[in-house]
Amino acid sequence: MTGPAVGGVRALAVWCPDWPVVAAGVPLDEPAVVVRASRIVACSPAARHNGVAVHQRRREAQAKCPELTVIDHDPAVDARAFEPVAAALEALTPRIEIVNPGCCAFPTRGPSRYHGGDEVLAGMAAELAAGVLAGRGPAQVGVADGPFAARLAARSRPARSGPSGPPFGVDAPEVVEPGGSPGFLAGQSVTTLDRPELVGVLERLGVRTLGAFAALPVADVVGRFGSEGAVAHRLASGLDERPPATSPPPVDLSVAIELDPPAERIEAAAFVARGLADELQGKLSRRGSACTQLLIGAETEHGERHERVWRTEGRFTAMSIAERVRWQIDGWLHSGVQRPTGGLTRLWLVPDEVVPAGGRQMVFTSAGPGAVDAVEAADRAARALARVQGMAGVEAVHVPERRGGRSPAEQIVLVPAAAVDVTEPRPATERGWVTEPWPGRVPDPAPAVVHVPPVAAEVLDADGRPVVVDGRGLIASPPATVTVGGGREERRGRPTAVASYAGPWPCDERWWDPANHRRRARLQVLTTAGQAYLLVVESGSWAVEATYD
Amino acid sequence: VVLVAAGPGVRRRAADARRLVARVRERGAVLVTVGGDLPGQPGNVQLTVTAARWEGLGEKGSGYLRRRRVSVVASGRGEASRPRRAELWLPAKEGELAPAEPLAVPLPVPDRQVSASPALVEVAV
Numbered sequence: 001m002t003g004p005a006v007g008g009v010r011a012l013a014v015w016c017p018d019w020p021v022v023a024a025g026v027p028l029d030e031p032a033v034v035v036r037a038s039r040i041v042a043c044s045p046a047a048r049h050n051g052v053a054v055h056q057r058r059r060e061a062q063a064k065c066p067e068l069t070v071i072d073h074d075p076a077v078d079a080r081a082f083e084p085v086a087a088a089l090e091a092l093t094p095r096i097e098i099v100n101p102g103c104c105a106f107p108t109r110g111p112s113r114y115h116g117g118d119e120v121l122a123g124m125a126a127e128l129a130a131g132v133l134a135g136r137g138p139a140q141v142g143v144a145d146g147p148f149a150a151r152l153a154a155r156s157r158p159a160r161s162g163p164s165g166p167p168f169g170v171d172a173p174e175v176v177e178p179g180g181s182p183g184f185l186a187g188q189s190v191t192t193l194d195r196p197e198l199v200g201v202l203e204r205l206g207v208r209t210l211g212a213f214a215a216l217p218v219a220d221v222v223g224r225f226g227s228e229g230a231v232a233h234r235l236a237s238g239l240d241e242r243p244p245a246t247s248p249p250p251v252d253l254s255v256a257i258e259l260d261p262p263a264e265r266i267e268a269a270a271f272v273a274r275g276l277a278d279e280l281q282g283k284l285s286r287r288g289s290a291c292t293q294l295l296i297g298a299e300t301e302h303g304e305r306h307e308r309v310w311r312t313e314g315r316f317t318a319m320s321i322a323e324r325v326r327w328q329i330d331g332w333l334h335s336g337v338q339r340p341t342g343g344l345t346r347l348w349l350v351p352d353e354v355v356p357a358g359g360r361q362m363v364f365t366s367a368g369p370g371a372v373d374a375v376e377a378a379d380r381a382a383r384a385l386a387r388v389q390g391m392a393g394v395e396a397v398h399v400p401e402r403r404g405g406r407s408p409a410e411q412i413v414l415v416p417a418a419a420v421d422v423t424e425p426r427p428a429t430e431r432g433w434v435t436e437p438w439p440g441r442v443p444d445p446a447p448a449v450v451h452v453p454p455v456a457a458e459v460l461d462a463d464g465r466p467v468v469v470d471g472r473g474l475i476a477s478p479p480a481t482v483t484v485g486g487g488r489e490e491r492r493g494r495p496t497a498v499a500s501y502a503g504p505w506p507c508d509e510r511w512w513d514p515a516n517h518r519r520r521a522r523l524q525v526l527t528t529a530g531q532a533y534l535l536v537v538e539s540g541s542w543a544v545e546a547t548y549d
Numbered sequence: 550v551v552l553v554a555a556g557p558g559v560r561r562r563a564a565d566a567r568r569l570v571a572r573v574r575e576r577g578a579v580l581v582t583v584g585g586d587l588p589g590q591p592g593n594v595q596l597t598v599t600a601a602r603w604e605g606l607g608e609k610g611s612g613y614l615r616r617r618r619v620s621v622v623a624s625g626r627g628e629a630s631r632p633r634r635a636e637l638w639l640p641a642k643e644g645e646l647a648p649a650e651p652l653a654v655p656l657p658v659p660d661r662q663v664s665a666s667p668a669l670v671e672v673a674v
Contacts (some may be wrong), residue, residue: 065664150657211619353571397621431643443613444644445640445644446613446640446644450623475610478610500606500608501606502605502606502610502613503610504610524606524613526603526606530601530602530603532603532617548614548617
């Protein structure tokens, strides 16, 4: 890249702050958070006012703000709720790019000339978005050179609404003069790049603003941070993420499929979309390309058409394309006035912006016969999951993830496979994902069988009396026999003698929440037959929580 | 390598088992069944835990279950027809599988089979 850099394409961004909270239908003047894997992904201004912040742990947020409403994150709900906003903005221009649910952008050159200038256009966009949101949340508008600067301009509007603020009206849009983007960006923090690892290093190096980052020589940035650094440097300099493409993508990359019979249900359409996404990804990868911006279109048997442009920061995978098709169709089906009247007959995907694919990472196994293509393996796994989803239903397929918790049952949870992208690295499946200490947790190794619900048991001491854990978490007399399957006489096992035991480990959870308060103590017991159990006692009743098999 | 695991809770019908095994052979995959052979489809290798002993519990409630030493016998057809025995940590301290140094005095084999005796069956590597 030599010579004076050309500024980005002038763009308008509409940003709805705290979108997951708005999408969940919670008024923003109530403290609420949206949580994924016990981490806050979004919070309402009222919660923020109380010290809650994104990326906090849920419990930390609850400690700061006990009356908090906690909502589980569902990206599909976000996307569906955002569809009316995008549809309203289509009155201005047909090319709305959805960056993510809650934020969309479009190039302003044409519409701005037509409607009479950036200010007027931005005002109209703000009116339209506010009209759709109808006071449920604010919509902020920014215009600048390049979608990145436009997004930051939209965000730079001061958040007006305190917990007792006025209802959300129309904020004055932020319009950065043409050519003014580098100056506007220079004062912004590097955290706006949204690349935590890079930002962490930059902050430790003392580079805190985009201006300071942009002032670094580009060659040094590439040498130190690689291609990701180069992209970030372009953004910080007020350029587009990528140099403008010199040639438009060839038309033969688009893929389409006819649906016969027409798909009436979202599952059927999503299943077809999955295959279509695979086909597109195959075409792209054969050319060594990847897609960063994509048009998804659908048509019904009554000729209604629905097209959206989706944009991603990284590169689309087959999985993420299929996910966006699902969001889009779901949003269309729930859009009220413009909802389709018939089944879907045609789906098409048109790559709008194509870039060279990143190199494929080959994984070498030490003992294996040779190189395993990690991308290929992940794709195969994803295809297998998609097939099973097609047969058993999307909700029936789950994948495990680690979570923080004390009992073995809390430490592994099953999440719907549809909610995760198995083609991406999944840190939540790695040992070491849970870094919090969880005092009182059952130590590793984990038991082989966890009984849900726990199996009742009888634990007696040498004199035949039930073993009791007192208020200090101590036992007066050690356990001598265990009988699994208490209660009904015929289902009860034989008493087995205890060879040794460990514990008790008392555990007093959620004492601040009367409805969910649990006071338990656990005991590991090894019988003379060699069987090991994890026993739990709650209000004087023993049960086998897990078996070390 | 594609690995298919069938747990003890899976409904086992001879027809399903035949189709599954044929499919696994055709794809060059490995089938592992837990809790015995599929009906009519004996595995190539059977892995059986013959003895097991937990370690880590101390006196008067101290310690915790740290690891379990198991004796595993592999038997089966073809190359595996001569039974082989190995001492393993299952699980080892981090929950993984690790080889164990053989003891001078082998673990006592109980009269009946250890209740936790997963018969692992491997078909068509």
